Amino acid sequence: MTKLKFKLLFLIGSLSIAPTSFALTLDQAVDAALVHESQLRLSRLNVAQSQAMLQQAKQQYGLNVNLVGQYGHEKVVTPQGVYVPTEGSRNFHGAELQFDYPLYTFGRYPTGVNAAKMQLAAREQAVSGQSSDTILQTVKVYCNVLKQQALLDLKIQMRANLKQSLYEAERRFKVGMITRADLAQVQAQYAQGIADVVSVQSNLKIAQTQFNLVTGQVAQDLKQIANLPTIPANVETALRQLEQHPLLRQAQYEQQAAQQQYRLSKLELKPMLMLNSRAGVQDQLETLNSKSENYSVSAQLKIPLFDDGLNRANRLKALTDVDLAKQKAQTLKQNLQQDIQTSYAQLEAIRQNRLAIQEAVQSATVALQYIKKEQEVGTKTTFDELTAEQTLFDMQTQQVLNDQDEVVLVYQLLDQMGGLNAVNNSK
Template structure:
């Protein structure tokens, strides 16, 4: 796959490949829906964000493990050798305790031991510590899902921009190429008229100058198209072929900017992520306060100990211990209170961040809507400009034939026509990108809206698999209910639901 994509990228920046792509495209035109579906399935940025979200889901399992028992086994062995001299400062030494002083030389005493133990710990009540960690993990996961939506919006926005940029540059290249052809014919006509004495050498030079400038602009158009094709390959994953006209986004756009902002407040992933972030920090405030609460747990231990060498299991002693522990924090030197104050202020930061996100979305949406409105007006103006410039260019050529216009008049008319056509192409591109930007700020620039028939990646499916997985025990549910009595639970907002989509 990577080799084919690399080959597509090389083809995208090859001039020969550009020309071949323009003159001999595939039988079926590639649509914007095709490009979005391919990027949605294979874009590395989007794939990496999905993997990051799956990793984030594991935080829930790790937090829930605080309700579950822990079982550990330990084993150990020891060897001890004591060497004592026969005498110290002329005194006899009795190393074996039989009341008889040792003989000359050093006394040696050896011993060994072995032990093994199985320990079990089961929390019954953590004062809300684990419940707060679970709530914070759930809120973090919801935040991660909104970040995944935001990355998807960015990727699909880049796909749309790359698609319309490529189509714009293909059309611009066609216009530049047509301009070269027209000016070549104009130069041939000027030379013929100069040969019969109808015009001067100055007219021929003017035609040559305009043709050279047109050829230079054509080369620049080729380079710009190569750049746009490279951008397309980078985000979509394959080189663009014959691109079909992009579908209208009118069915997805609201009638007024006020409706767009109301939708953005409910569906924009940046705002929703800020709200979930605030819920996570609020849960962490409860976790900090829970440090003042008592904890209750059960413990059990089974141990064996005896000599290691020679080994005789019948000589090993066994110990069994079971009990309940209650731990009540009394004084922490102000540490717990400081942590509570700290988490409260962090929650204040996150709460203020919601308003910051809302204002940022309002600003971006206003800019996108204004650009959309201006682009629509410009499209109307450029359509009129192209029609008028085409009529003017044709009339100027006819008037030149009867001696009412000069060669320079004809060249200027052609230049104005090409400029009007390029302005028209740019205006249509800007209008489509602005419409996509409005949808992005509304939180509706997603595959579910743009390509509803494409299978959608659901981040909830992976989280559902982790709800009951290895390590789960049935009695953790009642423990969790008791532990979470005073802990705020995250509130999931309804997911945006597409009403209609561009076809």
């Protein structure tokens, strides 16, 4: 009996525990997206690759030490009257320790290192640019969920109002206050209201799925965005901050890397001064006491004379890369300038319309209240009431769209200016 009571108490207790739902803020969603985004992880791997390439460039002209073993057969033929070396065939084996060190590369070493450094800097800016894009995409999907949820709430409220209107219309139709056509009109509006709710529910599910794809989180309870980041007071100030955009800086670093690579291709025709040192031992297998040792130190100057056009092709390719990188930077800057001007103009228009939309919502609310009162005394029709309700709903919908579009445009403008990462890091 005691065990049975214990099981019942445990069951009741477990049923009373409801799943806990935690509200998610925009900052938390951004942090989750920065961890979840696979493209961002790929960009970080590219940085690691460039770091390895920089290390390669630094070690390319270092000291090389090799141990060379030999085993072979040689035949010595001497002219008549020459006794050294002794003519004949012999087998031999030996070992030699080789040291090679570049004394002077005529600029190859620092130029190669600088090219690798510029490439590394470009990929670091690519990470920053990808991070900024991830933040913006998170803001967009976050606001889209909020927008669809707000629209769904409006549609549900509209459906409830239409249901009440249908109830009142049926009551008035029974007492002969309205015609069959008026009743059919209300029924059609109510059916449309039901369909609208289903449509917006579908849009909300799509928005929640997109949010999950970007952040890896479930969009159950997203908090409203209370405070927006500060943007420049005018578009001219916004344009002046463009030079710090990570993608623009990436393009500039890539241009510098291409210029260093072009310089390196020209340096291929320069001499190379090497210090060579050898220490070895050799033994002839057929001769007793034939073991010998040799030591040498020499300076080697290597001067390229002919490469069948290879260097010319390398220089042409490197010069084309320079022109391409330069054009890419110019085009990107022009596009960003146009985007900033467009976003700033759209944001100003939205903020200017905010007060007008608020007043329109208030006016439509008051108008609907008076129309309902006038309908009760017969001076307004059911169609007038439905029209007023639709007008109010349209204004409320526009207000929702306006609010969420403002948030997206603020973050979009910061992204186009190159300041979105700084805003996120300051939080």
